Amino acid sequence: MxxxxxxxxxxxLKGLSDAGSAYLDEDITRSAVEDYIxxxxxxxxxxxxxxxxxxxxxxxxxxxxxxxxxxxELAGKPILLTRDRNGEAHAFLNVCRHRGARLVEDQRxxxxxxxxxxxxxxxxxxxxxxxxxxxxQGFPDIDKSQYGLIRLPCAERFGWVWVVPNPNAHxxxxxxLAPIAADIAWLETDSLQIAxxxxxxxxxxxxxxxEGGIEAYHFSVAHAKTIGPYFPDNLSSYQCFxxxxxxxxxxxxxxxxxxxxxxxxxxxxxxxxxxxxxxxxQWLVQQDHIVWIHMDPTGPGxxxxxxxxxxxxxxxxxxxxxxxxxAITMTTLTEDFExxxxxxxxxxxxxxxHLTFGRYEGAxxxxxxxxxxxxxxxxx
Numbered sequence: 001m002x003x004x005x006x007x008x009x010x011x012x013l014k015g016l017s018d019a020g021s022a023y024l025d026e027d028i029t030r031s032a033v034e035d036y037i038x039x040x041x042x043x044x045x046x047x048x049x050x051x052x053x054x055x056x057x058x059x060x061x062x063x064x065x066x067x068x069x070x071x072x073e074l075a076g077k078p079i080l081l082t083r084d085r086n087g088e089a090h091a092f093l094n095v096c097r098h099r100g101a102r103l104v105e106d107q108r109x110x111x112x113x114x115x116x117x118x119x120x121x122x123x124x125x126x127x128x129x130x131x132x133x134x135x136x137q138g139f140p141d142i143d144k145s146q147y148g149l150i151r152l153p154c155a156e157r158f159g160w161v162w163v164v165p166n167p168n169a170h171x172x173x174x175x176x177l178a179p180i181a182a183d184i185a186w187l188e189t190d191s192l193q194i195a196x197x198x199x200x201x202x203x204x205x206x207x208x209x210x211e212g213g214i215e216a217y218h219f220s221v222a223h224a225k226t227i228g229p230y231f232p233d234n235l236s237s238y239q240c241f242x243x244x245x246x247x248x249x250x251x252x253x254x255x256x257x258x259x260x261x262x263x264x265x266x267x268x269x270x271x272x273x274x275x276x277x278x279x280x281x282q283w284l285v286q287q288d289h290i291v292w293i294h295m296d297p298t299g300p301g302x303x304x305x306x307x308x309x310x311x312x313x314x315x316x317x318x319x320x321x322x323x324x325x326x327a328i329t330m331t332t333l334t335e336d337f338e339x340x341x342x343x344x345x346x347x348x349x350x351x352x353x354h355l356t357f358g359r360y361e362g363a364x365x366x367x368x369x370x371x372x373x374x375x376x377x378x379x380x
Contacts, residue, residue, distance in 0.1 A: 001182065001183050001186045001267075002182075002186075006265075006266075006267045007262065007265060009237065009248055009267060009271075010250075010254070010257065010265050010267055010270060010271075012237060013235065013237060013248065013250045013254060013271070014250075014254055014255070014257055016235060016237075017232055017235055017250070017254055017255055018255075022234050022235060022359075022360035023235070023236060023237040023238070023360060023362075024359040024360055024362070025359050025360075025362030025365070026359070027359065028356065028357065028358060028359060029356075029357045029362075029364075029365040030354040030355065030356055030357070031354060031355045031357065031364070031365070031368050032353070032354055033347045033352050033353055033354060033355065034353075035207070035368075035371075036205040036207060036208060036300065036344070036347050037205070037300055037301065037344075037347050037348050038300060039299075039300055041300065042205075042297070042299060042300040044375055045297070045371070045375070046075060046076070046297070048374065048375050049279050049371070049374050049375070050074075050075040050165070050279065050280070050297060051075045051077075051164075051165055051166045051169075052164070052166060052169055052171070053164065053171065053176065053278070053279055053374070054153070054155070054162040054163065054164050054171060054173045054176050054177075055074055055075075055162065055163060055164070055165070055279070055280055055281065055294075056160045056161070056162055056277070056281045056292070056294060057070075057072050057074060057079065057081060057091070057161050057162070057163045058070055058072065058081060058160070058161050059159060059160055059161075059189075059192070059193070059194055059292070059308070059310065060089075060156060060159045060160060060161060060190065061159070061192070061193045061194065061313075062108070062194065063081055063082075063083045063089055063161060064083075065083065065110060066083055066084060066085045066086075066087060066112075067083065067085070067110040067111060067112050067125065068082070068083045068108075068109075068110050069081060069082045069083070069104065069106075069108065069109060069110070069111055069114075069125065070107070070108045071094060071104050071105075071106065071107050071108065073296065074163060074165040074296060075165040075166075075296075076298070077093060077165040078093060078094040078095060078102060079091055079092070079093065079094055079152065079163065079165065080092045080093070080094035080103065080104050080114070080149070081154075081161060081163075082125035082126075083125070084125050084126050085112070088156075089154060089156045089161050090125065090126060090127060090151070090154060091151070091152040091153075091154035091161070091163045092127050092149035092150060092151055092152060093149065093150040093152065093167065095149075095150065096116040096118060096119075096121060097121070097129065097147040097148070097149065097150075098116065098118075098119055098121045098132075098147075099118055099119065101116055101117065101118040102117075103116050103123070103149070105117060111125070112124065112125050113125070113130060115131075119133065120133050121133070123148070123149050127148045127149035127151055128144075128145075128148055129144040129145075129147045129148055130144075132144075150167050151167060152164060152165060152166070152167055153166075153167075153169055153170075153171055153173065155173040155174070157173065157174070157177060157184075158177075158181075158184045158185065158187075158189050158190055159189040159190030159191070159192060160189065162177075176242075176243075177277075178242070179241035179242030179243075179244060180241040180242065180244040180246070180275070180277065183241070183246060183275065184275075187275075187283070187285065187290065189283075189290065189310070191312060191313060192289075192290065192310040192311060192312060192313065193310065193311060193312075193313050193316050194308045194309070194310055195289075195309050195310070195311045195316055195319070195322035195326070196308070196309040196322050196323060196325075196326035197306065197307060197308040197309065197326075198306075198307045198308075198326070198330055199304070199305065199306050199307075200304075200305050200307075200337075201298075201302060201303070201304050201305070202302070202303050202304075202305055202337045202340060202341060203301055203302055203341045203344060203345075204301065204302075204303060204337065204340035204341050204343065204344040205297075205300055205301060205303070205340075205344060205347075206280065206295045206297040206303045207367070207368070207371065208340045208343055208344060209295060209303055209305075209336070209337070209340055210276060210282065210295070210367060211364045211367065212336040212337075212339070212340055213247070213274045213276070213282050213284070213293070213336070214236075214238060214245060214247045214274060214276060214363040214364065214367065215236060215247075215360070215361050215363055215364060216231060216232075216233075216234055216235055216236035216249050217234045217358070217360055217361060218339075219231050219233070219234070219249075220233045220234070222335055222336065222339055223332060223335055226328075226331055226332050226335065227328075227332050229252075230251055230252055231249060231250070231251055231252060231272075232250060232251075232252055232254070232255075234360055235249075235250055236248060236249045236250070236363075238362070238363040238366070240366055240370070242278075243278035243279075243370045243373070243374065244275070244276060244277050244278050245274075245275070245276040245278075245363065245366065245367065245370075246273060246274075246275055246276075247273065247274040247275075247276070247363060248267070248271050248272075248273050249271055249272045249273070249274065250270055250271040251270055251271060251272070253269075253270055254270050254271070257270065268285065268286070268287050269287060272284060272285065272286055273285040276367070278370060278374075279371075279374070280294065280295040280296065280297070281293070281294055281295075282295075284329070286325075288311070288312075288315070289309055289310060289311045289312075289322070289325060290309075290310045291307060291308070291309055291310070291326075291329050292306075292307070292308045292310055293305065293306075293307055293333075294306040294307075294308075301344050301348070305337075307329070307330065307333065309322055309325060309326040309329065
C-alpha cells in the first residue's frame with residue numbers, strides 16, 4: 001500500500017463518519033443457504049478450490065534452518081514440508097512410495113533423511129529415494145528415480161510457504177498473488193515471527209467464518225463487551241484485488257484526526273485491516289502485530305482453525321505482552337466462532353432458504369461471487 005492509498009482510505013472513512021453514513025453498495029443481495037450446508041457443494045469446493053489453489057501452509061520462520069521439517073494437512077492431504085541444505089523449501093505428500101504408510105510421524109524437527117516406520121525405505125529432504133533394505137534380493141531391478149516422494153507445487157513468498165495440495169496442479173503462485181502483492185510487501189510479513197498460537201475446530205462452514213471478518217455491522221452487538229466500544233457502529237470499507245480482499249475497520253479515534261496533522265496519519269494506528277487471501281487465509285492487521293487466521297475446511301459444517309499472532313522479530317521477547325494480545329484476540333474471535341456455529345445450526349434447521357445481505361454488507365456478496373467464479377473458472 002502506498003502512502004497516497006493509505007491517506008485516501010482514511011479520508012474516505014472519516015468522510016463517511018462525519019456524514020453519519022455507512023459504506024454502501026448498490027443493492028441488497030442474497031446468498032443461498034444450500035451453499036453453506038450441502039455436501040455436494042462442499043465436494044465441489046474441495047476439488048475445485050481447496051485442492052486447486054495455493055494456500056499458506058506455514059510461516060517461513062517455522063522452517064528456518066536447513067534440515068527443518070514440518071508435518072501438516074491441507075484439503076485432506078498429508079503433507080511434509082522440508083528445507084534442504086541450499087535453503088529451498090519443498091512440499092511432498094507425506095506418504096511412503098513403497099506401501100503407502102505415513103512417512104513422517106513427528107510434527108516438526110530437523111532431519112535430512114526420512115526413514116519409513118514400516119520397512120525403513122529412506123528418502124532425502126529433497127524427495128529422492130536413498131535406501132531400500134535388502135534391495136538386491138527383493139527389488140533387484142528397481143529404478144529409484146521413479147520412487148521419489150510425490151512433489152506438490154510450492155513457493156516461498158513474502159515470508160510464507162505457499163502450497164497447492166494437488167501434485168497434478170499447474171498453478172502460477174505468483175500470478176495468483178499478483179493483484180495483492182504490493183499490499184503484502186507493504187506488510188513486511190517476512191520480518192515477523194510467531195509469538196503465540198491457538199488451534200481449534202469450529203462447527204461452521206468456512207464461508208461463514210470469512211464473512212464474520214469482513215463487515216462491521218455486527219461489532220456493536222456481538223462484541224459489545226469486548227472490542228465493540230473501540231469501533232464506530234457499522235463503519236468499514238472494502239476493496240477487491242482479483243480474488244483477494246482488503247477490509248478496513250476504523251477505530252473510534254478516527255474522528256479525532258486533524259487535517260493539520262495529516263502527514264502523520266497512520267492507517268494501522270486508526271484502523272484494523274483484514275486481508276482475505278483467497279481462499280482460506282485472513283490476516284488481521286493491528287498496530288504492532290498481525291494475526292494469521294488459517295482455515296482448513298473439513299466438511300460443510302466443520303472448519304479447523306489455526307490462529308497465530310505474528311510479531312516483529314525484534315519484539316519477540318515481549319512474551320507477556322504478546323500473550324495478553326493473543327488472549328484478547330482469541331476472546332473476540334471466539335465470539336465470532338460461537339455465532340458462526342449457531343448460524344450453521346440455524347441454516348441446517350430449514351428456517352431460511354437464503355441469507356440476506358444489506359447494502360453495508362456488500363463485501364459478503366463480493367466474496368460469494370469470488371467463490372462462485374472460482375468454481376465456474378475451473379469448469380470452463
